[in-house]
Amino acid sequence: MSALSIREAQSGDLEAIIRLHEEDELGSHGDVWSAETRPAYEAAFMAIQKSPDNRLFVALDGDEVVGTFQLTFIPNLTGRGATRVKVESVKVKATRRSVGIGAQMIAFAEDHARTHGAAAMELTSNKTRKDAHRFYERLGFSRSHEGFKKKLI
Amino acid sequence: MSALSIREAQSGDLEAIIRLHEEDELGSHGDVWSAETRPAYEAAFMAIQKSPDNRLFVALDGDEVVGTFQLTFIPNLTGRGATRVKVESVKVKATRRSVGIGAQMIAFAEDHARTHGAAAMELTSNKTRKDAHRFYERLGFSRSHEGFKKKLI
Numbered sequence: 001m002s003a004l005s006i007r008e009a010q011s012g013d014l015e016a017i018i019r020l021h022e023e024d025e026l027g028s029h030g031d032v033w034s035a036e037t038r039p040a041y042e043a044a045f046m047a048i049q050k051s052p053d054n055r056l057f058v059a060l061d062g063d064e065v066v067g068t069f070q071l072t073f074i075p076n077l078t079g080r081g082a083t084r085v086k087v088e089s090v091k092v093k094a095t096r097r098s099v100g101i102g103a104q105m106i107a108f109a110e111d112h113a114r115t116h117g118a119a120a121m122e123l124t125s126n127k128t129r130k131d132a133h134r135f136y137e138r139l140g141f142s143r144s145h146e147g148f149k150k151k152l153i
Numbered sequence: 154m155s156a157l158s159i160r161e162a163q164s165g166d167l168e169a170i171i172r173l174h175e176e177d178e179l180g181s182h183g184d185v186w187s188a189e190t191r192p193a194y195e196a197a198f199m200a201i202q203k204s205p206d207n208r209l210f211v212a213l214d215g216d217e218v219v220g221t222f223q224l225t226f227i228p229n230l231t232g233r234g235a236t237r238v239k240v241e242s243v244k245v246k247a248t249r250r251s252v253g254i255g256a257q258m259i260a261f262a263e264d265h266a267r268t269h270g271a272a273a274m275e276l277t278s279n280k281t282r283k284d285a286h287r288f289y290e291r292l293g294f295s296r297s298h299e300g301f302k303k304k305l306i
Contacts, residue, residue, distance in 0.1 A: 021231060029232040037233050044234030051228055053206050074225050075204055078174060078242045079182040080190050081197030086239070089231045114305045121305060124277060124298035136301045145277035147298025148289045152267045152274060 004101060006108045009056040014045050016065035017058065020091040059105050066093045067101045071109055073118065082119035106139050157254060159261045162209040167198050169218035170211065173244040212258050219246045220254045224262055226271065235272035259292050
């Protein structure tokens with residue numbers, strides 16, 4: 001692998017990002033890139049770009065998108081007004097796992113969050129993703145909370 | 154109790170909101186309203202007001218602030234571009250607990266989220282808050298995720 005580069009996602013990266021979501025066997029979010037689903041992804045991409053609190057990133061090996069993650073800055077009163085950064089939708093290409101891409105992405109995220117004034121980072125991970133839990137604990141995250149979800153539609 | 158009303162927080166509510174945070178014995182976020190801490194809370198309140206993705210609410214019994222919560226709308230690619238709403242900093246006045254204020258706040262949050270196009274709601278709750286976990290499960294939330302945190306400062 002050549003050196004990994006990480007930058008904000010551009011619209012031309014969208015298909016490659018959704019292809020990473022397609023590989024996700026556990027999340028069962030039904031993600032697939034097709035003529036039918038494309039408009040919804042394009043709308044969500046625009047909404048992320050438009051939001052001052054959200055940043056979507058890709059990790060590249062040369063020109064190839066091998067990873068992605070999203071950061072959400074959350075202004076908050078709790079903790080004496082401490083801004084938090086939530087890490088979302090962390091994906092690494094299936095054929096490129098376990099070579100440190102995820103760790104580089106999280107290190108980048110942490111650096112970006114700190115540089116932009118965040119006091120804490122947080123994320124949730126499906127209870128079935130045991131490998132991911134070990135990964136985040138190795139990186140200094142504490143598994144202190146229960147994560148609750150409710151579908152509205 | 155007279156009928157509960159829920160509305161967006163105004164700057165005049167800030168001290169009452171932080172007083173609810175002060176009562177929190179488990180979170181240990183060090184929240185206290187004082188001349189020293191006030192500027193940080195005012196800055197965070199302004200940041201929440203300014204953010205198009207965040208809304209801070211108070212629940213009122215007459216003129217008294219008896220509860221608060223924050224909603225963060227998160228545009229996201231995962232789930233075919235499904236917007237999520239994160240519920241943050243849910244607090245009910247200690248002397249008013251177990252009379253349905255929390256359930257009314259979460260029902261309001263759910264309604265607000267659905268009306269504004271969210272496909273799912275999520276929240277995290279410290280693993281020690283067993284009563285809160287039962288509360289969210291009763292309201293239809295699934296405890297499907299592990300919640301990870303990392304302090305940056």
